[in-house]
Amino acid sequence: MQTLLLFFNICIAFSLVFVEGVQSVHYEELSTLLMIKSSLIDPSNQLEGWKMPSNAAGNQSLHCNWTGVWCNSEGFVDRLHLSGMNLSGNVSDHIQELRSLSFLNISCNMFDSSLPKSLGSLTSLKTIDVSQNNFIGSFPTGLGMASGLTSVNASSNNFSGYLPDDLGNATSLESLDFRGSFFVGSIPSSFKHLHKLKFLGLSGNNLTGRIPREIGQLASLETIIIGYNEFEGEIPSEIGNLTNLQYLDLAVGSLSGQIPAELGKLKQLETVYLYKNNFTGKIPPELGNATSLVFLDLSDNQISGEIPLEVLELWKNFLTGPLPESLGQNSPLQWLDVSSNSLSGEIPPVGLGSLPILQRLELANNNLTGQIPDDIALSTSLSFIDVSGNHLESxxxxxxxxxxxxxxxxxxxxxxxxxxxxxxxxxxxxxxxxxxxxxxxxxxxxxxxxxxxxxxxxxxxxxxxxxxxxxxxxxxxxxxxxxxxxxxxxxxxxxxxxxxxxxxxxxxxxxxxxxxxxxxxxxxxxxxxxxxxxxxxxxxxxxxxTTSSASKQHENLRIKHVIMGFIIGVSIILTSRDGFLHWEDGCIKRWYLYNSFFYDWHNKSNKEWPWTLVAFQRISFHQ
Incomplete structure (x- = not known):
């Protein structure tokens, strides 16, 4: 009995110590959050509620209700979500003291400092998002030790230096996004271990070297966006091993050589951007085997030869020959752009209107002849048609x-x-x-x-x-x-x-x-x-x-008046003396008749006459 009582007392003592220890840890996390807040600039007072409670001893878990803070079932900080709060300043080194933190999101803020190296100590992290800021310096190393890490998003910042090589040890990674910074160097060879990786985003940096052949080992990849860098050399043929690949963006770089025929093996591939590189040679006909392909942009390269495909974005190349007659055989084509080439011949007369989802048709600046096919009007999806700069007629x-x-x-x-x-x-x-x-x-x-x-x-x-x-x-x-x-x-x-x-x-x-x-x-x-x-x-x-058309008509009437008066006057002067006496009475009557007519005409014209009527007087003639 005494032994049982002793054991019971020992358990109570340990419980009290444990509770006191837990409460102490909770208080430490509350203090840690306040220290993190103290290094932040919060002009919108988003974190105004982060305050030390008046009764700290009884409210150690109060911070679990603070804005952007979530705790796990044991009361430890599990999630810190401070996205879009207009925060700036510094991310405090004290963040490493949040040992249970599995989710950190400080994206879409105004940070322009560097991230603390201590961030790499958060080995419980599963998701970290620091995107859409202006962070500078190198990205912290150490996160490769976070065995449960599945997502890293550091896009749209001003990071520099090399990509963190140790992330190749985070074999649970599914999404890795370092787009839009100033990283240099090549793709770390350690990334070949990321067999669960589905999304790889490295575009918009200053990366150099070749695309590693080991990329073909990342069989889970669905999206590769690594364009807008300075990669050179050919696309490795091993890319044909990525059977889950749906989206490939290698645009704007110094890649060269021929487009690998192995792309045709990728049955789930839907979108390919290869524009503005130095690719040469012909388009591999095997690309036609990529049956899910709906968008292919090969524009602004040095590709030559005829078009073997039905899915194309090929503007500004050196393509020749006619458009293929098979262009309209129920292709999943959404966008056809072959403008600014040297294509000739007629637009296929039948088929364009039957392309079920064609939205853009761009054939401008070629040597196409003939006419626009009538059946193009059957399309219910077309929103953009450009056939300018050709020799189309009819x-x-x-x-x-x-x-x-x-x-x-x-x-x-x-x-x-x-x-x-x-x-x-x-x-x-x-x-x-x-x-x-x-x-x-x-x-x-x-x-x-x-x-x-x-x-x-x-x-x-x-x-x-x-x-x-x-x-x-x-x-x-x-x-x-x-x-x-x-x-x-x-x-x-x-x-x-x-x-x-x-x-x-x-x-x-x-x-x-x-x-x-x-x-x-x-x-x-x-x-x-x-x-x-x-x-x-x-x-x-x-x-x-100022002379309107109406005034011109009145001017013509005045001229007619003058001519009429001149004729009458000459007639009177030229009349012989012998005939004058016989003509006089009739002339006077005619004159008064004309005078009445001219008077009415004058009133209608509402203009001054060019001459004035005077009393009629007998004219004497002498032999």
């Missing part, structure tokens, strides 16, 4: 403006002729229409005013005739209008200058006439945007002549 497809999601249509510098399809009521999304430098004719359709989202309309350098549609002046979003170098006639609509959004208009070199309306933006328009219209006057142009 008329525009009648229903091309009926594509429901069409926002931008550019077809300038071609040989299109005929009238614009009068289908503008069917294009509610159209914001830019550029048909300049073609041979289009006829009148500008009134229905163009139904495009309530149209911002830019360029019809310059065509053969349009007729008057400017008055409804254009009511278009709510039209900001830029160019109708120059056509054969438009008539007057500028009276309310043209008061268009609600109009900022730039060019009507030069047409056959417009009459006064320029003195309202809105027309009062400050550059006169060069109106020149070449001999009949225009007023406003910013020289004033209109």
């Amino acid at each position: 008329s525009l497809p009648y229903s091309i403006l009926s594509i429901p999601n069409l926002q931008i249509f550019m077809a300038s510098n071609n040989n299109f002729e005929g009238q614009i399809p009068d289908q503008f009521q069917d294009c509610p999304s159209l914001s830019l229409l550029d048909l300049s430098s073609n041979r289009l004719s006829g009148k500008i359709p009134e229905s163009i005013a139904s495009c309530e989202k149209l911002v830019n309309l360029n019809l310059q350098n065509n053969q349009f005739a007729g008057e400017i549609p008055k409804a254009i002046s009511t278009m709510p979003t039209l900001a830029m209008l160019d109708l120059s170098n056509n054969s438009l006639v008539g007057r500028i609509p009276a309310n043209f200058g008061t268009s609600p959004a109009l900022e730039m208009v060019n009507l030069s070199f047409n056959k417009l006439e009459g006064p320029v309306p003195s309202n809105g933006m027309l009062t400050t328009i550059n006169p060069n945007d109106l020149i070449g219209n001999a009949g225009l006057c007023g406003g910013v142009l020289p004033p209109c002549s």
Whole structure:
């Protein structure tokens, strides 16, 4: 019995010591948080509630309710979430005293100091996010000892130095993001041990060297974003081992050689950015085996040869030959850009309209001939079409403006002729229409005013005739209008200058006439945007002549009056004396008749006569 009592007392004693010890640790963590706060600058008072309690002895766990602080079931600080609080200053070395901290997020703040080296002592960390700040210096080493670490995000800072080599020991890592700083050197070889890594982001640094072949050992990788560096050499063929890869970005660098055919082995690959490098040779036809590929950007390289694919972003290369006839065989293509090459031949006449998810079609600045295929209007997904700078001819497809999601249509510098399809009521999304430098004719359709989202309309350098549609002046979003170098006639609509959004208009070199309306933006328009219209006057142009067309008519009447009076006078003078006596009575009657007629004519003209009627007097003739 005494033995049991002794054991019971010992247990109570140990319990009291343990409780006191735990309370002491909790108090230490509370104090640690206050020391962390003391090194921060908090202009928005986000951490105003971080205060020492009045009764510290009984409130050791009060800090677990502070803003951005979470504790685990034992009352120890487990999460510190201080993102987006406009904090700056320094991250205190005392943070290493939060031994149970598994989650640290201080992203989206204003820190411009260096991270403390003691951060590497937080071996319980699973997630650390210091992104979207201005941290400087090297990234702390030591986190490789955090066996449970799954995510490191240090993107969008000003870190420098080398990438932390020891992170290769954090074999539980799934996401590693060091994008957008000033790291130098090469990719650490230790990273080959990160077999669980799904996301690797190193883009936008000053990294050099070759892409290591060991990258092919990271079989879990789904996303690789390491472009905008100074990597050189070829893409390692081992990249074809990354069977889970969906997104590959190696854009903007000094990579060279041929594009590896092994990319075609990646059945889950959806997006590839390889633009602005020094790749040469032909596009490997094996890429067509990457059946999930929906976006491929190889632009601004030195790739040559014909196009073997249906999924392309290839602008500014040296591609030749025609577009493939198979282009429209139900491809998952979303974006086709082969502009600024040397492609020739006709656009495949059938198929483009059947591409189920095609959104952008960019064929500009090539040597394409023929016409735009009629079936392109069958597409319900197309929002962007640019075929400018080719040799396309014939008329525009009648229903091309009926594509429901069409926002931008550019077809300038071609040989299109005929009238614009009068289908503008069917294009509610159209914001830019550029048909300049073609041979289009006829009148500008009134229905163009139904495009309530149209911002830019360029019809310059065509053969349009007729008057400017008055409804254009009511278009709510039209900001830029160019109708120059056509054969438009008539007057500028009276309310043209008061268009609600109009900022730039060019009507030069047409056959417009009459006064320029003195309202809105027309009062400050550059006169060069109106020149070449001999009949225009007023406003910013020289004033209109004071002699109006009505006054010219009255002037003609006055001339007629003079001529009539002259004829009558000569007739009287030339009449012989013998016939005069017989003619006198009739002449007097005629004269009074004419006088009455001229008087009425004079009153209607409401102008002074050029001569004055006087009393008739007998004229004596002498032989």
